[in-house]
Amino acid sequence: MKQSVKFVLLAVLFCAYCATAHGNKRVVRMANGIAVPIADYPYVVTVNVTDSSGQSYYKPGVIITDTQVLTAATVVSRTVNQPAIVSIVIRAGSVYQDQGGFTFPVSNYQKDPLHNSPYGSHDVAVITINGSFSGYANVKPIAMHSTPLPPATNCVALGWDTDVSSNALLRQAAYALSTDADCAASLDGPVPPTVQCAASVTVGFACHDDGGPLVCNGRLYGLLQQWCYSGVVPYVSIPAAETQSYLSPLLVFPASGSATVPRKNYMTCSCQSC
Numbered sequence: 365m366k367q368s369v370k371f372v373l374l375a376v377l378f379c380a381y382c383a384t385a386h387g388n389k390r391v392v393r394m395a396n397g398i399a400v401p402i403a404d405y406p407y408v409v410t411v412n413v414t415d416s417s418g419q420s421y422y423k424p425g426v427i428i429t430d431t432q433v434l435t436a437a438t439v440v441s442r443t444v445n446q447p448a449i450v451s452i453v454i455r456a457g458s459v460y461q462d463q464g465g466f467t468f469p470v471s472n473y474q475k476d477p478l479h480n481s482p483y484g485s486h487d488v489a490v491i492t493i494n495g496s497f498s499g500y501a502n503v504k505p506i507a508m509h510s511t512p513l514p515p516a517t518n519c520v521a522l523g524w525d526t527d528v529s530s531n532a533l534l535r536q537a538a539y540a541l542s543t544d545a546d547c548a549a550s551l552d553g554p555v556p557p558t559v560q561c562a563a564s565v566t567v568g569f570a571c572h573d574d575g576g577p578l579v580c581n582g583r584l585y586g587l588l589q590q591w592c593y594s595g596v597v598p599y600v601s602i603p604a605a606e607t608q609s610y611l612s613p614l615l616v617f618p619a620s621g622s623a624t625v626p627r628k629n630y631m632t633c634s635c636q637s638c
Contacts, residue, residue: 397525397535402459407506407584408522408534408577410455410462411435411491415447422461422532424523424576425454425491426584427505429617430498433491435575436600437475438590440489454493457502461524461532466500468493476610485556487574487589487600488607490614506577508584508611509603512560517541519562519580521588521597523573538565539578541585542596550596560586560601 402408407427414420425435433454442449452473458465475489497503521539524532539562547561548554555561562578578586578599586599601607 397521397523397537399527399533400459400522400536402457402465402502402534405522405534405536405579406457406502406504409433410458411439411575412453412455412462413439413449414451414453415442416450417447419447422524424573424588426575426577426587427456427497427503428508428584429505429615430496431493431616432614433493434584434587434611435489435491436587436589437479437487437489438574440473440475440491441479452491454491456497457500459534461534463531466503468495468497470494474614476607478606478610482556484551484589484598485558486606486610487558488587488610490611492616506579506584507582509580510608512601512603513541513580513585515541515543517580518565519578519585521562521576521578523576523588539563539597540565541580546596547598551598558601558604558606559589559598560604561596561598562586563596 409425409427411423411425411433412420413423423435423439425433425439428434440449440452452470454468454470455462455465456468471492471494473489473491476486478486479488480486497505517540519539519541521537523535523537525535526532542550542561542563544555546563547559550561551559573588574590576588577584578588584602586601589598589600602611
């Protein structure tokens with residue numbers, strides 16, 4: 365009973381944080397991370413969600429095929445009291461969260477139907493764009509891990525934080541995979557089968573950057589969940605059997621030799637709404 369109460373309180377705090385993050389485009393993300401060029405991480409994108417009230421928010425996503433982005437299910441989830449999502453736009457190829465690079469309209473999105481069953485599990489969604497990412501500078505899919513890695517494996521977490529000019533720039537922080545015991549202690553309860561934790565090696569602090577990638581040995585290993593942690597952080601485990609079962613039927617890979625027509629380059633645009 366005590367553990368159930370703790371999870372209810374965690375859910376209440378989670379919703380409060382979610383409301384704050386969705387109402388503010390500039391919530392602190394990857395605090396104390398190191399600024400990195402998009403050329404080193406061409407698979408990181410911004411998922412710009414706009415709802416029927418006119419409010420919009422930015423979340424990270426990861427290109428996994430020439431037409432698909434992976435992000436957290438919380439990014440595209442709405443409660444009965446929240447305005448409906450009216451549009452989603454993907455911004456790729458830019459070190460900035462809200463300007464530059466290339467923009468792609470979204471044709472559809474699908475979150476794992478088992479999201480939050482149990483609470484905190486299956487927090488993953490696939491977003492499909494109109495067109496293709498192929499052929500654009502600093503825009504490229506990342507391969508995904510399909511088998512688990514041992515604890516203490518060194519990884520890199522990616523997200524955004526603002527600079528002195530209030531521009532949200534891509535940053536990285538060093539993390540290492542945690543044991544199940546450390547993960548359970550951080551979550552104050554059982555670890556869902558689709559969750560893998562990682563511990564901050566440096567002073568990085570991930571907050572509200574749900575959907576942000578955890579990359580181990582050059583492959584996508586996890587997606588940050590929405591909780592705010594400065595130590596052991598929960599991630600959606602990409603190689604988890606249940607995550608793989610959800611993703612496998614959805615992934616679409618283009619036929620070889622397919623051509624794409626370049627879209628407009630927005631790198632010279634200085635505004636934040638381009």
